[in-house]
Amino acid sequence: MHTWHWQTWEEMSYLTCSLLEAWPHGFFTQHFWPRSPEELTMVLHPDASGYRLKQVHGNTVLTPGEIVTQLLSPNDEVNQNQEDYSVLPSADGLVSEQPLQALWVASADCTPVLIADEKTLQVAAVHAGWRGTAAKIVPQAIARLQAQGSKIQDLRIAMGPAIAGEVYQVSTQVAAEVGLSIIPQEDEKATVEALHELPNPPLLPDPNPGKVRLDVRRINFLQMEKLGISPEQIAIAPYCTYQTPEHFFSYRREKQKKVQWSGIVSR
Known part of the structure; x- marks a missing residue:
């Protein structure tokens, strides 16, 4: 059975999963808000470079290289700065290409999915709300990992805190x-x-x-099962964002624009 552990950084808590223990990773609580993913990358691995997206509830999956290319495209006259959220490319999944790439997704009831490959050591981070799930974003991210040499049996997947089916x-x-x-x-x-x-x-x-x-996490689990991923390769956090206000922000509960970040670093 996969276990989940609370870690502490400067008296604030974040969650890790035993399935991903070989990779620096974390499902961060709302107490880290409004720290940026760049700051949170320092918590996971001080030498890693952080990457994030402008999330749009779709099924586009990008690599850090593609983000940089889009940020630097000449027809883009805005400030090429990852701190400026508005210029980030629109997508909901990230797949690493090199070591020490920290991939981040934000969620506030949607499912954050962190994926790692035991052989290639590459990782993926996915934001899977109901729209992204309907459009099979997790299978899309897995397909990109496979295109980079991943095999289905080598993947390890953790679905973080999200709104539970019983209240959604x-x-x-x-x-x-x-x-x-x-x-x-x-x-x-x-x-x-x-x-x-x-x-x-x-x-x-x-x-x-x-x-x-x-139950959106259950749907994602069934999508992965259809790809040949076994239940032992998947862990689901025993936390509901809506029902755990002491740790997690829930958009449905509070209707505010706040998020918690989930991230993983490639090795």
């Missing part, structure tokens, strides 16, 4: 859109019914008509 109310339309990523059906109703019938179903009933409760 969505419309049946949203549930069906996400469900299509694992069980293609002819219509919305059939998809929702099929999701309810799965073992350990990713959908739970909701008292309101036209609503259900959606």
Whole structure:
């Protein structure tokens, strides 16, 4: 069984997973807000370079090299500065290419996914909300790792704190859109019914008509299972952002623009 551990830095806590213990990594709590990923990189590895994205709930996955290229593109007249959030390329996943690249994603109920390869030692960081999950962002990131030589059996994946299915109310339309990523059906109703019938179903009933409760992490788990990843290669944090206000910010709970950062460093 994979274990999760609280680490402390300057009296603030962040979470690590035994599955990724060979890589500097952390799922940081809201207490680190508003520190930048550049500052948090120092916590994980002082020699690493930090990279982040302008997250847009899509399924684009980039490498640090592609970020730098886009920041330096000549038709871009804005200030080429990673501190200026507005100029960062839009994407929701990052895959390392070299050692000592710290990859960061921000989340406030969406699922932060950190991936590492035991053989190539490369890593990926993914922001998987329901839209990104519907568009299979985690399989996209894994495909990019495979293009760089990763084998499915060598991957180790940790899904960090996110809103739990039991409290995440969505419309049946949203549930069906996400469900299509694992069980293609002819219509919305059939998809929702099929999701309810799965073992350990990713959908739970909701008292309101036209609503259900959606477990986004479970959907991501099932997408990875379809790729041939075994359950032993995946760890899911036992924390819900919505139900753990002492550690995590939740957009659904507080409706503020705050985030917590999750990051991992390639070796």
